[in-house]
Amino acid sequence: MPRGITQDQVNAAADAILGAGENPTVEKVRAQLGTGSPNTVTRMLDAWRGQLGERLRQLSALPELPTPVGQAMMGLWQLATEHASQATAGRFAEEHAALETARSTLATERQDWTARLEAAETERARTQAAKDLAEHACTTLDAQLQDSHALRADLAQQRDRLQAQCDQLAAELQGLRAQLAEEQQAAAAERARQETYVRNVEDRAHQEVDRLRQDVKQWQQRLESVERSHRGAETALLAEQGSLRDQLRGSERELARYAGLVAGLEKALSKQVKPKPKKLPAPGRAQHPGHSKHASK
Structure with missing residues (x-):
């Protein structure tokens, strides 16, 4: 996660984008801040949207707020809500696609690791057989060496x-x-x-x-x-x-x-x-x- 990014920075960047008449998205917030990972910005942007509704309700409840301004704020809130829903649906679709891709990748890796495990098991069995054969050969060579020593002593x-x-x-x-x-x-x-x-x-x-x-x-x-x-x-x-x-x-x-x-x-x-x-x-x-x-x- 990038160092130095806070909720206040994300809130300020989203407010600035919203004040410019644009929908605050993850890419725009990251471009505004110049840093931040997509997952972190998405999480903080969701928190900003949750706070935005409360802030708009507080603004609409003020007695001194003019009616046109309140209506404009409600329209802006609806627009922001619609954009947030669309962004959330797109993000969910992207995450679902990424999840499916990761699941397919994991299945492929699982098959690959299963094949590697079987190959490793086969290699282990072959190595064990080679080890047993080598131990038998060593035993035979030891016996031959003992016979050779006895033959050497007899020849001497x-x-x-x-x-x-x-x-x-x-x-x-x-x-x-x-x-x-x-x-x-x-x-x-x-x-x-x-x-x-x-x-x-x-x-x-x-x-x-x-x-x-x-x-x-x-x-x-x-x-x-x-x-x-x-x-x-x-x-x-x-x-x-x-x-x-x-x-x-x-x-x-x-x-x-x-x-x-x-x-x-x-x-x-x-x-x-x-x-x-x-x-x-x-x-x-x-x-x-x-x-x-x-x-x-």
């Missing part, structure tokens, strides 16, 4: 066990290599001893060839016997060396198989757990080609 235990086996095999391989080296050294020493013995025998034979010419055949037989024994011992040592080499190769293949198994388990573990753990190098794996080459020689 298997990795530790295989690592221990690899360490044990590496130690055994190292022992076999040390044993092979000792046996090779022993074979070399035996070969050197036999060669020294043969050389000594040959030297003695050459020194005594003149003196022991008659015994040459006997010494030759003994020499052949010694050589056969030497060849038999050398053959046995070579056979034993080949057997040890085969055992070494088998151990290296077994170690390589365990190293591959460890690598596979670490790869499977890395797929289950993030960030990816560093791959542990297989112990002694980088030394295999050198040792295999030495063994093949």
